[in-house]
Amino acid sequence: MIWNEAKECMSRDEIEALQSARLVKVVNRVYHNVEYYRKKMQEIGLEPGDIKGIEDLDKLPYTTYADLRDTYPFGLAAVPRSEMVRVHASSGTTGKPKIAVYTRRDIDIWAECVARCLSMAGITRDDIIQVGYGYGLFTGGLGAHYGAEYLGALVLPMSTGNTQKLIDMMIDCDVTSIACTPSYLLHVAEDLEKAGLVDKIKLKSAICGAEPWTNEMRDQMEARLHIKAYDIYGLTEMMGPGVACDCEYHKGLHIWEDHFLPEIIDPATQKQLPKGSDGELVITNLTKEGMPLIRYRTKDLTSIEYDKCECGRTMARIQRFRGRSDDMLIIKGVNVFPSQVEAALLTIDGTTPHYMLVVDRVGNSDTLEVQVEVAESAFTDEMQSLEKLSKAVHDKLKTAIGLNAKVKLVEPNGLEHFDGKSKHVIDKRKLYQ
Amino acid sequence: MLIKQLTVFMENREGRLDEVLKTLANGGIDILSVSIADTTDYGVLRAITREPERAKQILTDASFTARLNDIIAVVVPDAVGSLAKVVAMIHAANINIKYVYGLSIDGEGAPIAIKTDDDAKAAAILEAAGVKTLSDSEI
Numbered sequence: 001m002i003w004n005e006a007k008e009c010m011s012r013d014e015i016e017a018l019q020s021a022r023l024v025k026v027v028n029r030v031y032h033n034v035e036y037y038r039k040k041m042q043e044i045g046l047e048p049g050d051i052k053g054i055e056d057l058d059k060l061p062y063t064t065y066a067d068l069r070d071t072y073p074f075g076l077a078a079v080p081r082s083e084m085v086r087v088h089a090s091s092g093t094t095g096k097p098k099i100a101v102y103t104r105r106d107i108d109i110w111a112e113c114v115a116r117c118l119s120m121a122g123i124t125r126d127d128i129i130q131v132g133y134g135y136g137l138f139t140g141g142l143g144a145h146y147g148a149e150y151l152g153a154l155v156l157p158m159s160t161g162n163t164q165k166l167i168d169m170m171i172d173c174d175v176t177s178i179a180c181t182p183s184y185l186l187h188v189a190e191d192l193e194k195a196g197l198v199d200k201i202k203l204k205s206a207i208c209g210a211e212p213w214t215n216e217m218r219d220q221m222e223a224r225l226h227i228k229a230y231d232i233y234g235l236t237e238m239m240g241p242g243v244a245c246d247c248e249y250h251k252g253l254h255i256w257e258d259h260f261l262p263e264i265i266d267p268a269t270q271k272q273l274p275k276g277s278d279g280e281l282v283i284t285n286l287t288k289e290g291m292p293l294i295r296y297r298t299k300d301l302t303s304i305e306y307d308k309c310e311c312g313r314t315m316a317r318i319q320r321f322r323g324r325s326d327d328m329l330i331i332k333g334v335n336v337f338p339s340q341v342e343a344a345l346l347t348i349d350g351t352t353p354h355y356m357l358v359v360d361r362v363g364n365s366d367t368l369e370v371q372v373e374v375a376e377s378a379f380t381d382e383m384q385s386l387e388k389l390s391k392a393v394h395d396k397l398k399t400a401i402g403l404n405a406k407v408k409l410v411e412p413n414g415l416e417h418f419d420g421k422s423k424h425v426i427d428k429r430k431l432y433q
Numbered sequence: 434m435l436i437k438q439l440t441v442f443m444e445n446r447e448g449r450l451d452e453v454l455k456t457l458a459n460g461g462i463d464i465l466s467v468s469i470a471d472t473t474d475y476g477v478l479r480a481i482t483r484e485p486e487r488a489k490q491i492l493t494d495a496s497f498t499a500r501l502n503d504i505i506a507v508v509v510p511d512a513v514g515s516l517a518k519v520v521a522m523i524h525a526a527n528i529n530i531k532y533v534y535g536l537s538i539d540g541e542g543a544p545i546a547i548k549t550d551d552d553a554k555a556a557a558i559l560e561a562a563g564v565k566t567l568s569d570s571e572i
C-alpha cells in the first residue's frame with residue numbers, strides 16, 4: 001500500500017525539480033538563520049545564490065558530528081526557541097550527546113514519513129501496533145508512535161523492559177504489528193516459543209530498526225513468527241526512524257527523497273561519487289525547520305539505486321549497509337563509541353587506559369564485555385578490592401553509555417596495546433555481510 | 434611477628450598458574466604454601482615463599498602483577514578448639530578476619546596464615562596471650 005502516491009511515485013524529473021527548489025530554500029534559510037553555517041559558507045566564499053539546484057550540492061560544506069558537538073545544544077537551530085517543540089538525542093563520541101530540534105511541522109513531517117514506512121509494511125488504520133522501542137530522548141519510541149497514530153493505527157506504547165507484559169498484551173489485544181529492534185523481536189520470538197504461545201498471536205508484520213540486521217535474521221523472524229518483517233532506517237540527526245524503509249520486494253530501503261537528499265561520497269577523499277557508487281551516505285535535510293543539516297555525514301557505508309522499484313515507488317533505495325566509516329558500534333540499539341568507554345575508564349582509579357570491547361550476540365541478544373587492565377597500584381591481596389573495582393567500572397559505564405556491560409579485569413599488559421582507535425573492538429556479530 | 438606474603442593477580446585462563454609457578458621455579462624460588470582465591474574471570478594467588486622480595490621482582494620482571502604484603506603466621510597447638518580460641522581472641526578485639534589458610538611448614542602444631550584488617554594489633558594480642566607467631570626467618 002502506498003500512503004502518499006503523489007510523492008512516493010514521482011518521476012525522477014519531478015523529484016529532482018522538487019529537491020532543487022527545496023535545497024535552494026533550505027540553504028537560504030540556514031545562511032540567514034544559522035551563524036555557524038553562514039560562517040562556514042563564507043569561509044569558502046560561497047553565497048546562497050551559488051546554489052541553484054541539486055547539481056550544486058557538492059559545493060556545500062559537509063556537516064559532521066564535530067559541528068554538532070561544537071554548537072551543542074542549540075547552535076545549529078534555524079528557528080527561535082519559541083518555535084521549537086521537541087528535542088531528541090543520541091550519544092556522541094565523547095561527552096555531549098548529538099541532539100536534534102523539532103518544530104511542530106517537523107514532527108508532522110516525521111509522522112508522515114513513518115506512516116509511509118508503516119504503510120509500506122502493509123499496516124493500515126485497522127492494525128493494532130505495539131511500539132517496543134524506548135520512549136524518551138531516543139527517537140525510536142516517540143517516532144514510531146507518532147507515525148502509527150498519524151496512520152490511524154491503534155498504538156500500544158510498550159517501550160522497553162517488560163517482555164512478559166508485551167507478550168501478554170500482544171495476545172490479549174490481538175496485536176497485529178510490532179515496531180522494535182530486530183534483536184529484541186527475536187528475543188520475543190524465543191519467549192513465545194518457550195511458552196508455546198506462537199499459535200496464540202495475531203501478529204502479521206514487524207518494522208525493525210535502530211540497528212543493522214541481516215537477511216538471515218529476517219528469514220528467522222518471518223519463519224518463527226509467521227510474519228513479514230521490514231527494515232526501517234533513520235538517524236536522530238536527520239529526524240529519527242522513518243528516513244527510509246524497505247518494501248515487500250526488499251531491494252533496498254526507499255529514502256523519502258522529497259525530505260532527504262542523499263548522496264554518496266568517498267570518505268577518504270571527501271568527494272561526491274557518481275550515482276551507483278559505493279561509499280559513505282551523506283544526507284541533506286530538505287524540509288526540516290528546527291535544525292536542518294546540510295550534507296550530514298552519516299558514516300554509514302552503502303550505495304544507492306535510482307531505478308523504479310517493482311512496488312511502484314520511484315524513491316531511491318539505500319542498499320545493504322556494508323559497515324561504518326567510523327568506529328561507532330550499535331549494541332542493543334544503543335550507539336556506542338569506544339572513545340566514550342575510554343573517557344569513562346580514565347575517571348576510575350585503578351584501571352589503565354587500555355581496554356578491549358568484545359561485542360557478541362548470544363542467542364538473540366547483544367552482549368558487551370569490557371576488558372579492563374588492573375593497574376598495578378590498585379592490585380592487593382584482597383578479592384574485595386578487585387570486586388569493588390569491577391563494580392565501579394560497571395557503574396561508570398552504565399552511566400556513560402547506558403548499557404550493562406560485563407566487566408572483565410585482565411592482567412596489566414594482558415591486552416595488546418594499540419595506537420589506533422578501532423583496534424579496541426572485537427565485534428563477533430558479523431552484522432555487515 | 435608478621436611474615437611476607439606474595440600475591441599475584443592471574444586471569445582465569447588455561448596455563449596461567451603453570452606460568453606463574455614455572456617462572457618462580459626458574460628463578461629458584463622455594464614455595465612453602467599456596468592458596469588461591471578465584472572468581473570465574475580472575476584469581477588471586479597468595480603464596481608464602483623463601484626470599485619474598487626476590488620472588489616478587491622475578492614476577493614483576495616477567496610482567497606479572499605481583500605485590501608483597503604482611504600476614505600473621507600463627508602456630509596453633511595440636512588440640513581440639515585451638516584455632517577457635519585464636520579466632521575468638523582476634524574477634525574479641527573487634528578485628529575483622531579477611532581470610533585464613535593453612536601453611537605447610539614443618540614444626541610443632543599447625544601453622545596457619547591469618548589476614549585481618551589490623552595485622553600488627555592482632556599479632557600483638559596473640560603474642561601477649563602466649564600464642565606463637567612466626568617471623569620470616571622462622572619459616
